Amino acid sequence: METNQPGRSAWKAVTTPFRAVSRPLSITLSVLVWGAVIGGWFALTYSGAVKEMFLPRPESVLSTTISMALDGSLWEHVLASVQVVLIGFVISTIVAVPLGLTMGTYRVVQAALDPLVNFIRYLPVTSFVPLFILWIGIGIEQRVAVIIFGIFFQQLVMIADSARGVQRDLVNAAYTLGTKRGDTVFHIVFPATLPNVLDVLRVTMGWAWTYLVVAELVAARSGLGYISLKAMRGFQVDVIFMAIAMIGILGLCTDQLFRGIRRLVAPWAN
Amino acid sequence: MDTLTLATKPTSSDIGVDNVVLRYGTGDNAVLALDGISFHVVPNEFCVIVGPSGCGKSSLLYLVAGLEERTGGMISVGGTPVTEPGPDRGMVFQAYTLFPWLTVAQNVEYGPKRKGMPAAERRAIVEHFLHEVGLAKFANHYPSQLSGGMKQRVAIARALANDPQVLLMDEPFGALDSQTRHSMQKLLLRIWDHSKKTVLFVTHDIDEAILLADRVLVMSGRPGQIKKEIHVDLPRPRSMDLVMEPNFIAMKREILELLKNDEDDDH
Numbered sequence A: 001m002e003t004n005q006p007g008r009s010a011w012k013a014v015t016t017p018f019r020a021v022s023r024p025l026s027i028t029l030s031v032l033v034w035g036a037v038i039g040g041w042f043a044l045t046y047s048g049a050v051k052e053m054f055l056p057r058p059e060s061v062l063s064t065t066i067s068m069a070l071d072g073s074l075w076e077h078v079l080a081s082v083q084v085v086l087i088g089f090v091i092s093t094i095v096a097v098p099l100g101l102t103m104g105t106y107r108v109v110q111a112a113l114d115p116l117v118n119f120i121r122y123l124p125v126t127s128f129v130p131l132f133i134l135w136i137g138i139g140i141e142q143r144v145a146v147i148i149f150g151i152f153f154q155q156l157v158m159i160a161d162s163a164r165g166v167q168r169d170l171v172n173a174a175y176t177l178g179t180k181r182g183d184t185v186f187h188i189v190f191p192a193t194l195p196n197v198l199d200v201l202r203v204t205m206g207w208a209w210t211y212l213v214v215a216e217l218v219a220a221r222s223g224l225g226y227i228s229l230k231a232m233r234g235f236q237v238d239v240i241f242m243a244i245a246m247i248g249i250l251g252l253c254t255d256q257l258f259r260g261i262r263r264l265v266a267p268w269a270n
Numbered sequence B: 001m002d003t004l005t006l007a008t009k010p011t012s013s014d015i016g017v018d019n020v021v022l023r024y025g026t027g028d029n030a031v032l033a034l035d036g037i038s039f040h041v042v043p044n045e046f047c048v049i050v051g052p053s054g055c056g057k058s059s060l061l062y063l064v065a066g067l068e069e070r071t072g073g074m075i076s077v078g079g080t081p082v083t084e085p086g087p088d089r090g091m092v093f094q095a096y097t098l099f100p101w102l103t104v105a106q107n108v109e110y111g112p113k114r115k116g117m118p119a120a121e122r123r124a125i126v127e128h129f130l131h132e133v134g135l136a137k138f139a140n141h142y143p144s145q146l147s148g149g150m151k152q153r154v155a156i157a158r159a160l161a162n163d164p165q166v167l168l169m170d171e172p173f174g175a176l177d178s179q180t181r182h183s184m185q186k187l188l189l190r191i192w193d194h195s196k197k198t199v200l201f202v203t204h205d206i207d208e209a210i211l212l213a214d215r216v217l218v219m220s221g222r223p224g225q226i227k228k229e230i231h232v233d234l235p236r237p238r239s240m241d242l243v244m245e246p247n248f249i250a251m252k253r254e255i256l257e258l259l260k261n262d263e264d265d266d267h
Helices: A006-014 A023-046 A058-070 A073-105 A107-120 A125-136 A140-164 A168-176 A181-210 A224-233 A237-265 B057-065 B104-115 B119-132 B148-161 B178-195 B206-212 B240-244 B246-266
Strands: B015-024 B031-041 B046-050 B072-077 B089-092 B166-170 B198-203 B215-220 B225-231
Touching: A023 A058, A058 A073, A058 A237, A073 A107, A073 A140, A073 A181, A073 A224, A073 A237, A107 A140, A125 A140, A140 A181, A168 A181, A168 B057, A168 B089, A181 A237, A224 A237, B015 B057, B031 B057, B031 B072, B031 B225, B046 B057, B046 B206, B057 B072, B057 B089, B057 B166, B057 B198, B089 B148, B104 B119, B104 B148, B119 B148, B148 B178, B178 B206, B178 B240, B198 B206, B206 B240, B206 B246, B215 B246, B225 B246, B240 B246
Parallel strands: B046 B198, B046 B215, B089 B166, B166 B198
Antiparallel strands: B015 B031, B015 B072, B215 B225
């Protein structure tokens, strides 16, 4: 029956929950959606339905990007932002990974830190900006502090959660093979949670990018968040669009980078 | 067997369990899981504990491994009291516990590496035991690429590669289909015949218990107690055909009766 009706069985395949789709189909679909979004953008601006003051034409965003790329100012801003995000992310990660694993493994550490961490992680980052300025001034340290504050406690909680999820009998097996109690975090919990930890880092890296504009809200002289704020004052909507698009592209790149790292260092988990 | 001579000679010890009590919780909520368990396993013996689910047989094994703390009584392995887990008591678990981030060979190598054994010696041991369990070709596979039966074969190799004094096995074939189960039982008997480790094996499968054991300890539940010990004097090497033999059936009937009485007591 089904072999006689290829169209019907194809329909059945794509409407089956969790069924894999072919690579060409998935690429076609993502291109179609992107095309629809950009096509809609063209339609809205060229039809005059939305004034250019609110929504710039695609080609004016593109030409702004090209001219800023050619005069070098774009790269200066990209570099400034990448620097802030990267320093903040690395500092946060260096502390959050070992502390999170310890927290998830030792109940006594969890009991001590959990209430405080769960309180702090719901505090709005924006409201700490004036305090950071007061405490650490208006240099790059302040911007980095915003990124760290935005992601550190989230990283901590999620990494502790994955450490807590390590199968008990895996640890038991390690003991019966001669692993010392004190070595459990390093020899068992860390490798067992590595794929999860890398996923946490990938997700929080994305959040770090979203905090960039907050970080560059005050006293910044360069950066993508800074130029989009400056452009807001001059109603340069095309520059705002460019800055947003650049942040998105950079976020996408780091996301892919982390997926690559995960494939490389945790090949067993694919 | 050639490669094994490179490593230390296999050793095995006795297991002494004396009046062991295990109680969970306190006050009115306290549950007596094990009540006055005593038995002794001699070196090189294959001893099987059989009992209904929830009778505390797995807990008993965890106590011998030192993975749980007993409420009372004494457990010793090779004359040394058990106070914490250690590499002298190898264990194969019911759940799959291969380290997923290590290859098959690296899993088997894990214990010797913790001991600080030189790489060349470790390689010889890994080769020997992977050959023993018939997985030499899978040395560089990850556990996620193996079937359930293969995983448990690696788990056995991993436990033995560490040269423990005793081998504790907690329903290691419980999750396998019956075909795989039978071939695993055959494999285990062959390996045991080579290594002559003291084995304490827990199962709820009566056929498996009689087929493998020198001696079967029949346990009843709530609280867990040893009801009877049965010496299995069937000749070795044993094959699956034994299950049709009259004395096998007689033993099976006896154990079934013991476990059935236990059920009746419950109601």
